[in-house]
Amino acid sequence: MQRRTLARSLMLAIIAAPRLAGAQPRPADTRMQAGGEAWATSWAGSVQGPYPVGNPSAQPDQRFLFPDPAEGARDQTLRLVLRPSLWGREARLRFSNAFGTRPLTLDGVHAGLQLGGAALLPGSNRPVGFGGQPRVTIPPGGQVWSDPVALPFAADPDAPLLAGRKLAVSFHVVGASGPMTWHAKALQTSYGTAPGAGAHGAEEGEAAFPFSTASWFFLDAVDMRAPAGTPVIVAFGDSITDGTASTMNGDDRWPDVLCRRLQARLGNRVSVVNAGIGGNQVVGPATYGPEQPFPGGPSALSRLERDVLSLSGVTGVIWLEGINDFSRNGNASPEAVQAGMREGVRRLRERLPGVRVIGATLVPALGSSSAAHGHAEQDAKRRGLNAFIRESGLFDAVVEFEPVTIDRASGGLRAEMVPESTTGGRGDGLHPNRAGYLAMGSGIDLDALLPARR
Numbered sequence: 001m002q003r004r005t006l007a008r009s010l011m012l013a014i015i016a017a018p019r020l021a022g023a024q025p026r027p028a029d030t031r032m033q034a035g036g037e038a039w040a041t042s043w044a045g046s047v048q049g050p051y052p053v054g055n056p057s058a059q060p061d062q063r064f065l066f067p068d069p070a071e072g073a074r075d076q077t078l079r080l081v082l083r084p085s086l087w088g089r090e091a092r093l094r095f096s097n098a099f100g101t102r103p104l105t106l107d108g109v110h111a112g113l114q115l116g117g118a119a120l121l122p123g124s125n126r127p128v129g130f131g132g133q134p135r136v137t138i139p140p141g142g143q144v145w146s147d148p149v150a151l152p153f154a155a156d157p158d159a160p161l162l163a164g165r166k167l168a169v170s171f172h173v174v175g176a177s178g179p180m181t182w183h184a185k186a187l188q189t190s191y192g193t194a195p196g197a198g199a200h201g202a203e204e205g206e207a208a209f210p211f212s213t214a215s216w217f218f219l220d221a222v223d224m225r226a227p228a229g230t231p232v233i234v235a236f237g238d239s240i241t242d243g244t245a246s247t248m249n250g251d252d253r254w255p256d257v258l259c260r261r262l263q264a265r266l267g268n269r270v271s272v273v274n275a276g277i278g279g280n281q282v283v284g285p286a287t288y289g290p291e292q293p294f295p296g297g298p299s300a301l302s303r304l305e306r307d308v309l310s311l312s313g314v315t316g317v318i319w320l321e322g323i324n325d326f327s328r329n330g331n332a333s334p335e336a337v338q339a340g341m342r343e344g345v346r347r348l349r350e351r352l353p354g355v356r357v358i359g360a361t362l363v364p365a366l367g368s369s370s371a372a373h374g375h376a377e378q379d380a381k382r383r384g385l386n387a388f389i390r391e392s393g394l395f396d397a398v399v400e401f402e403p404v405t406i407d408r409a410s411g412g413l414r415a416e417m418v419p420e421s422t423t424g425g426r427g428d429g430l431h432p433n434r435a436g437y438l439a440m441g442s443g444i445d446l447d448a449l450l451p452a453r454r
Contacts, residue, residue: 049099054184257441
């Protein structure tokens, strides 16, 4: 009883919390009154598949959660935990069966506020429908948006106590899913029931969810109702955007750092969405699918539609990618990667008029302990691509990640940015740690990302 009373007090505090003392009305408040509201992407987890092909970090043993990867999830409930970039009074969810080979049927879908672990804030959990029905079937290769769901704890989306809180999306997989569409490297703990346990998404306690995972499954986007014109910036790239070597559950990838800086200026009026996939390439692999998977997911060009163009309200894209193309796994030529970037930028501008496309210089990998990386030929190609990003005029602006991460003496990462922050260890000299991501996110010119003021 005492726990429920405390939880109710917290919910009331979130709903009724006043603006910070001395805070002035934000420009977006006027836009809400004059321009109404629209959907804005608040979170994304770019999909790949089939599980377990991918590059997860700090993954618990999944044998008890998913005993047979070919059967996937079987009559069980997953409770995925994620941090929305911005909050709204209503949300909608996108589920994907992009790399499945069987129809995927879901029911018992709910959305609530995480209290801790798999437990939810009492009274926050709400059922989610699809065309007014509690069940939906997604064909192989398909995706579906849910109906809007009201979030009672976000009645005031600007409440300071909501900032940084996490949403828990629960759903029951009816029968066996078959090969699972997933995002391998969540760097966020989510939860699941035992196979055959049935539907438990409506429950706000954690007793039914004994197993954990460091990946996201099937869910790939969350929209929030926001003032029309709310900036949505997509960070598009590979593992260095996905956050490899950052802190587990720490939300300290460079897009997270950037988001906090922007929201310190604009409040709950801007979204930064992470569309990175560990191991991703600009132009490779040539083919990708359930029968021909690749740990780095489909190429940036082949996933551009799903992971950027189809998201809601996108106003800017920061593209950081190419190091995997130049690895021994990719072996791409500089010309091929440059042509791929030109094609990607062309498609972005064609489909999203007014979008700001920002190129980001690649961080060094020279001397990396990774078998596919760290060699001199890769570094020469990396430096050449950075010159192209800076000098070609292709991009509206350039984010300089190289100068804040490079050790000029060695040509590799700065020594303090090498030790891994996820599970500890020496690091690989390819992925910056928390200190590196903090430097990257802190060095971005915020004015270069936002639409021009009118």
